[in-house]
Amino acid sequence: VIWLYAVTDHCPDALPNVTGHDSRRLQQTCTAELAGIWSECSREQPARLTEDALWRQETVLEALMDDRTVLPLRFGTVLGDVDELLAVLTRRQDSLRRALDRVRGCVEMGVRARLEPADIPNSPSGGSGTDYLRARAGEHAIAGTLHRRLAAVSSAADKAVRRGAAPVFVGAYLVPEPGLDRFRDAVHELVADHPDLSIACTGPWPPYSFTQEGELAS
Amino acid sequence: MSIRAEPEPSVDLDRQITLLDLVDRLVGKGVVLHGDITLAVADIDLIYVGLRALISSVSTLEEQGAGSR
Numbered sequence: 538v539i540w541l542y543a544v545t546d547h548c549p550d551a552l553p554n555v556t557g558h559d560s561r562r563l564q565q566t567c568t569a570e571l572a573g574i575w576s577e578c579s580r581e582q583p584a585r586l587t588e589d590a591l592w593r594q595e596t597v598l599e600a601l602m603d604d605r606t607v608l609p610l611r612f613g614t615v616l617g618d619v620d621e622l623l624a625v626l627t628r629r630q631d632s633l634r635r636a637l638d639r640v641r642g643c644v645e646m647g648v649r650a651r652l653e654p655a656d657i658p659n660s661p662s663g664g665s666g667t668d669y670l671r672a673r674a675g676e677h678a679i680a681g682t683l684h685r686r687l688a689a690v691s692s693a694a695d696k697a698v699r700r701g702a703a704p705v706f707v708g709a710y711l712v713p714e715p716g717l718d719r720f721r722d723a724v725h726e727l728v729a730d731h732p733d734l735s736i737a738c739t740g741p742w743p744p745y746s747f748t749q750e751g752e753l754a755s
Numbered sequence: 756m757s758i759r760a761e762p763e764p765s766v767d768l769d770r771q772i773t774l775l776d777l778v779d780r781l782v783g784k785g786v787v788l789h790g791d792i793t794l795a796v797a798d799i800d801l802i803y804v805g806l807r808a809l810i811s812s813v814s815t816l817e818e819q820g821a822g823s824r
Contacts, residue, residue, distance in 0.1 A: 608786050610785050611782070611786065611787050612785065633786075748784065
């Protein structure tokens with residue numbers, strides 16, 4: 538059984554010097570155009586879903602990203618053997634290549650912001666209905682402001698507003714590497730312009746959010 | 756990298772937000788090869804069972820952190 542980390546461009550270079558889950562050696566299986574990166578894993582218990590395992594996966598992807606274009610696979614992707622991997626790479630070659638082309642030279646940045654100013658009630662029970670509606674409209678406007686500014690310095694963008702105890706803006710941005718400083722400048726501007734939003738920025742990440750799985754599934 | 760609006764950024768909060776972003780991406784994004792793959796992990800639900808504690812603790816922290824100023 539093999540644990541898959543990523544599909545990358547075909548790459549003649551040696552794999553980076555990092556180990557996979559359970560300290561297993563990273564290996565690659567190549568077709569003419571693509572490579573699948575994997576390590577052996579136990580059939581009985583392929584996934585240990587711990588913080589350490591998540592970071593191990595991320596470490597592998599970041600190391601790969603240093604010298605090739607990477608399409609990260611969903612955590613927990615396991616195949617029976619290398620033949621199965623070769624069959625998938627061959628069958629999906631065109632869509633995987635298109636997906637690689639889309640993210641080539643780019644990294645992903647994450648931005649979160651708390652949308653709710655502390656003095657606006659979070660639910661109808663905490664204030665009048667008018668307050669509530671005004672708050673929702675305000676969130677929408679702020680989310681739009683943040684997203685427009687960041688999307689303008691990105692080549693692709695994705696956003697959502699999560700509603701837990703407080704609404705949180707969650708954005709993902711695909712940024713060409715030469716444009717990273719420009720993206721960070723935009724974040725700093727937003728932080729300066731909106732000191733009440735508690736804006737946090739993470740990355741660079743492998744392009745997890747821009748793998749275009751909808752098209753891959755076809 | 757992390758940019759925070761907090762006057763005194765909390766290292767622990769930054770770490771937790773980064774972890775939350777990591778979980779979102781690894782478990783919720785990335786290429787899915789359904790139909791081609793034995794989605795091992797015994798049962799994919801196990802992933803979410805295992806993550807629930809982690810995610811809820813991080814979400815709670817995020818909200819606490821956001822409200823702590």
